[in-house]
Amino acid sequence: MTKKQVEESIAYLQGKGFEAPEVGIVLGTGLGQLIDHIEDKIEAHYNNIPFFPLATVEFHSGKLVYGNLHGKKVVVMQGRFHFYEGYDLIDVTYPIRVMHGLGIKHLFISNAAGAINPAFKKGEIMLLEDHINLQGGSPLAFKGVAQFGERFVDMSQPYDKAMSDTLKEIASQENITLHEGVYAAVVGPQLETRAEYRMLKIIGADAVGMSTVPEVIVANHLNLPIVALSVLTDECDPDNLAPINIPEIIEVAGKAEPKMIRLFTELIQRL
Numbered sequence: 001m002t003k004k005q006v007e008e009s010i011a012y013l014q015g016k017g018f019e020a021p022e023v024g025i026v027l028g029t030g031l032g033q034l035i036d037h038i039e040d041k042i043e044a045h046y047n048n049i050p051f052f053p054l055a056t057v058e059f060h061s062g063k064l065v066y067g068n069l070h071g072k073k074v075v076v077m078q079g080r081f082h083f084y085e086g087y088d089l090i091d092v093t094y095p096i097r098v099m100h101g102l103g104i105k106h107l108f109i110s111n112a113a114g115a116i117n118p119a120f121k122k123g124e125i126m127l128l129e130d131h132i133n134l135q136g137g138s139p140l141a142f143k144g145v146a147q148f149g150e151r152f153v154d155m156s157q158p159y160d161k162a163m164s165d166t167l168k169e170i171a172s173q174e175n176i177t178l179h180e181g182v183y184a185a186v187v188g189p190q191l192e193t194r195a196e197y198r199m200l201k202i203i204g205a206d207a208v209g210m211s212t213v214p215e216v217i218v219a220n221h222l223n224l225p226i227v228a229l230s231v232l233t234d235e236c237d238p239d240n241l242a243p244i245n246i247p248e249i250i251e252v253a254g255k256a257e258p259k260m261i262r263l264f265t266e267l268i269q270r271l
């Protein structure tokens, strides 16, 4: 990745009309319906954007969508790149650099995650308060990083406090249960063993998933304020662990999604 490549991606999108978006949004697995709320849409398929990571066949629908959401200009990633698909962490986070270059001032991230904290139930939502990177790498560990900013990025407050507080306020006004907790990012794509779920609990994780943390690290590299929500799709109780059911995970994500959309669309109006 070079600065010039990122600039060419940005120029292509600006040429298509992606003019000065204020907010970037990353939609997680099973969480695509927010797109229906966007007006005056312009779309760019990942495969057509110069220097974007090449989308795999199973991922052909991945696209960036630009438009208006409650009067604010947004750019939305419908489908993200995962480390477990074989992309490296620089590829996974490339779109964040491009959205930042387009001008976004805030980033909202969503994901589907397993609940580790026994008080958190499937179908509920967790606001990320902090995270643990268990992916064994960093999107900042590359030779040219100095071209893009600091090497030693502070992570003492990775999630934006003001936007997080606003989300909690909205949740309480709208009667939406919003937990707060620590998200652990693993590589996947295999799910965790019982012993791994026990370990995750011991080390302080409240939820576990296979994404988000690389994007959050790069957003911090760019000084881009972020909030992130996990839709909890399954309960990871090591002593009563049923085999994973992926269709059910996607179904639970879809059912909880309206609450996530409510939180994000209300937040956008209060920025």
Ligand code: HPA
Pocket: 112, 113, 114, 115, 191, 192, 208, 209, 210, 233, 234, 236, 249
């Ligand atoms: N583990 C990892 N990723 C997940 C899970 C899980 O239990 N549920 C949804 N995404």
